[in-house]
Amino acid sequence: MGLTVGVVGATGAVGSKMIEILEERKLTIDKLRLFASQKSVGNTVDFRGEKIEVELLTEDAMKEKFDYLLFSAGGGVSEKYAPIAAEAGNTVVDNSSQWRMTEGIPLVVPEVNPHVLKGYQGIVANPNCSTIQMVVALAPLHKRYGIKRVVVSTYQAVSGSGHKAIVELQNQVQDENYPNKVYTKQIFANCIPHIDVFYDNGYTKEELKMVYETHKILEDDKIQVNATTVRIPVYYGHSESVYLEFNEAPEINEIKEILRNSPGVVLMDNPAENCYPTPREVANTDETYVGRIRKDLYNPNAVSLWVVADNLRKGAATNAIQIIEVMENYKR
Amino acid sequence: MGLTVGVVGATGAVGSKMIEILEERKLTIDKLRLFASQKSVGNTVDFRGEKIEVELLTEDAMKEKFDYLLFSAGGGVSEKYAPIAAEAGNTVVDNSSQWRMTEGIPLVVPEVNPHVLKGYQGIVANPNCSTIQMVVALAPLHKRYGIKRVVVSTYQAVSGSGHKAIVELQNQVQDENYPNKVYTKQIFANCIPHIDVFYDNGYTKEELKMVYETHKILEDDKIQVNATTVRIPVYYGHSESVYLEFNEAPEINEIKEILRNSPGVVLMDNPAENCYPTPREVANTDETYVGRIRKDLYNPNAVSLWVVADNLRKGAATNAIQIIEVMENYKR
Numbered sequence: 001m002g003l004t005v006g007v008v009g010a011t012g013a014v015g016s017k018m019i020e021i022l023e024e025r026k027l028t029i030d031k032l033r034l035f036a037s038q039k040s041v042g043n044t045v046d047f048r049g050e051k052i053e054v055e056l057l058t059e060d061a062m063k064e065k066f067d068y069l070l071f072s073a074g075g076g077v078s079e080k081y082a083p084i085a086a087e088a089g090n091t092v093v094d095n096s097s098q099w100r101m102t103e104g105i106p107l108v109v110p111e112v113n114p115h116v117l118k119g120y121q122g123i124v125a126n127p128n129c130s131t132i133q134m135v136v137a138l139a140p141l142h143k144r145y146g147i148k149r150v151v152v153s154t155y156q157a158v159s160g161s162g163h164k165a166i167v168e169l170q171n172q173v174q175d176e177n178y179p180n181k182v183y184t185k186q187i188f189a190n191c192i193p194h195i196d197v198f199y200d201n202g203y204t205k206e207e208l209k210m211v212y213e214t215h216k217i218l219e220d221d222k223i224q225v226n227a228t229t230v231r232i233p234v235y236y237g238h239s240e241s242v243y244l245e246f247n248e249a250p251e252i253n254e255i256k257e258i259l260r261n262s263p264g265v266v267l268m269d270n271p272a273e274n275c276y277p278t279p280r281e282v283a284n285t286d287e288t289y290v291g292r293i294r295k296d297l298y299n300p301n302a303v304s305l306w307v308v309a310d311n312l313r314k315g316a317a318t319n320a321i322q323i324i325e326v327m328e329n330y331k332r
Numbered sequence: 333m334g335l336t337v338g339v340v341g342a343t344g345a346v347g348s349k350m351i352e353i354l355e356e357r358k359l360t361i362d363k364l365r366l367f368a369s370q371k372s373v374g375n376t377v378d379f380r381g382e383k384i385e386v387e388l389l390t391e392d393a394m395k396e397k398f399d400y401l402l403f404s405a406g407g408g409v410s411e412k413y414a415p416i417a418a419e420a421g422n423t424v425v426d427n428s429s430q431w432r433m434t435e436g437i438p439l440v441v442p443e444v445n446p447h448v449l450k451g452y453q454g455i456v457a458n459p460n461c462s463t464i465q466m467v468v469a470l471a472p473l474h475k476r477y478g479i480k481r482v483v484v485s486t487y488q489a490v491s492g493s494g495h496k497a498i499v500e501l502q503n504q505v506q507d508e509n510y511p512n513k514v515y516t517k518q519i520f521a522n523c524i525p526h527i528d529v530f531y532d533n534g535y536t537k538e539e540l541k542m543v544y545e546t547h548k549i550l551e552d553d554k555i556q557v558n559a560t561t562v563r564i565p566v567y568y569g570h571s572e573s574v575y576l577e578f579n580e581a582p583e584i585n586e587i588k589e590i591l592r593n594s595p596g597v598v599l600m601d602n603p604a605e606n607c608y609p610t611p612r613e614v615a616n617t618d619e620t621y622v623g624r625i626r627k628d629l630y631n632p633n634a635v636s637l638w639v640v641a642d643n644l645r646k647g648a649a650t651n652a653i654q655i656i657e658v659m660e661n662y663k664r
Binding site for chain 2: 149151153155173184185186189190191192193194198201202203211224225226228230232233234235239241243252271272274276278279280281291292293294295296297298299302304306
């Protein structure tokens with residue numbers, strides 16, 4: 001009665017984390033299969049005491065029977081293989097940006113919009129890391145006050161660029177003249193306001209993901225999101241400085257009360273005791289942490305927040321596996 | 333006909349940089365005197381081929397005749413000694429926050445409000461590092477369009493906390509378990525949304541400096557500034573993600589043209605060539621760099637900018653010495 005689960009991109013930073021989280025959580029898994037490109041084939045990965053060999057990703061393999069296939073091998077792989085798997089009747093939870101904005105494909109943060117998964121089968125898109133943690137914090141506040149405008153600046157960890165970027169920073173920590181390959185500039189002792197490609201309007205793709213994915217997940221395209229996404233020399237954990245303008249004036253204590261009772265949120269807000277989240281502190285956990293909540297000095301409808309989460313866990317792998325859990329619950 | 337200049341706090345991160353910049357620039361200095369607390373007395377510092385011995389800071393020393401005294405030894409030292417020096421007829425350029433908001437004390441960024449120095453003698457306040465670079469970029473835009481609102485998130489280098497903080501980060505780069513003393517949490521591979529002390533309204537002193545110093549320098553207390561100030565693991569150079577709402581709709585090309593022709597600003601904005609400023613690239617220069625200029629997707633009156641400068645130079649020492657240069661020019 002257990003599940004057959006496949007992980008595509010099993011040796012990457014997110015793929016490895018998915019396997020780790022599948023191990024931790026309570027899903028009953030009968031069979032785990034791991035897929036990657038040729039260069040990783042034959043490697044083995046430990047899973048619940050068993051050694052699992054990495055298989056080559058092929059069209060035929062994707063046509064076999066899986067309850068769930070977790071994809072995290074880049075947009076190109078998802079574009080090609082996810083439809084083949086879905087066509088064969090498999091449910092795909094795709095971590096790439098390939099299918100997120102496609103109409104009819106659910107884009108899901110389980111704490112926010114699980115209902116779109118009810119009775120669904122096919123490709124499900126896992127949102128962008130910086131969007132996930134932001135909407136976990138925003139959704140309950142949007143419900144209560146209505147969000148008119150969001151101005152967000154991010155402080156993103158290198159693990160968001162994959163394993164190679166972690167190694168690049170580690171090497172630069174050892175030798176600050178170690179050349180940059182993943183990033184356009186050296187990331188050690190620097191910060192780079194450039195994540196993903198630039199568009200003609202001056203925004204990066206990462207910034208526009210935060211706009212349009214937020215609209216899709218919160219089911220409200222009137223929210224005026226303005227994002228600046230920045231890479232900083234942190235290994236794990238994205239932070240976000242978020243300015244929110246509501247349609248009405250909120251009470252700070254009520255905001256705290258709402259967040260304290262919101263699923264997946266941990267309120268960490270007591271400046272007097274230096275209590276506010278930082279990425280090092282929240283790495284390796286699954287929640288979204290909110291602190292530094294304060295009213296704007298001029299606009300009674302506006303507040304600022306500081307939002308931190310582990311980008312590989314809640315921002316990617318945990319969210320994907322929570323999607324499976326939601327779908328399994330709906331089947332019961 | 334040269335000047336007699338004293339540096340108080342001569343062995344600190346900003347004090348040392350002041351001496352370096354006095355050496356580089358064209359002021360004619362007949363005599364440089366260096367002051368510090370007991371533990372640095374007797375140390376020598378090279379200045380234009382001469383070895384200058386550090387003297388003990390005393391009330392009597394401050395009553396001697398100086399053309400300019402540069403203070404950078406913390407608010408307490410400035411509170412006590414700057415008035416003594418000013419009373420004796422000396423002009424003090426004070427880098428601490430002690431006198432910045434005092435009525436009658438000029439708070440000056442030479443590119444922005446040099447006129448307040450005309451005919452002035454006494455204590456002059458050097459603004460906060462993160463405020464200086466922001467107003468250098470904002471002043472010409474405020475003049476043209478009128479700024480209604482600023483939402484700024486900062487990415488600040490550890491050198492802003494002094495030499496001890498640079499050493500703390502260096503030590504943590506070598507050994508990530510090296511204990512934090514300067515900061516509340518480990519700064520290596522982390523970011524900390526806490527600079528200077530917290531106030532009851534939830535803001536830090538650093539954040540409120542960015543509000544009220546901006547008002548004083550731009551001579552307009554209607555600008556609605558919202559700041560979140562964050563320390564990141566960078567040694568030199570502060571970066572700022574700035575969202576600006578104007579009173580009218582600007583043209584991006586006109587903004588670029590204005591900034592290209594503004595004193596102290598370097599436009600560095602060509603995303604197609606990965607041209608945008610980062611702190612490592614602009615460290616050791618005196619300009620304020622602006623890139624990532626783009627229109628808000630929803631509000632025709634709003635734009636975003638990315639502003640970077642060397643916090644020890646333009647954010648502190650260079651600005652202080654430019655103040656002396658302006659005062660000398662007014663005397664001619």
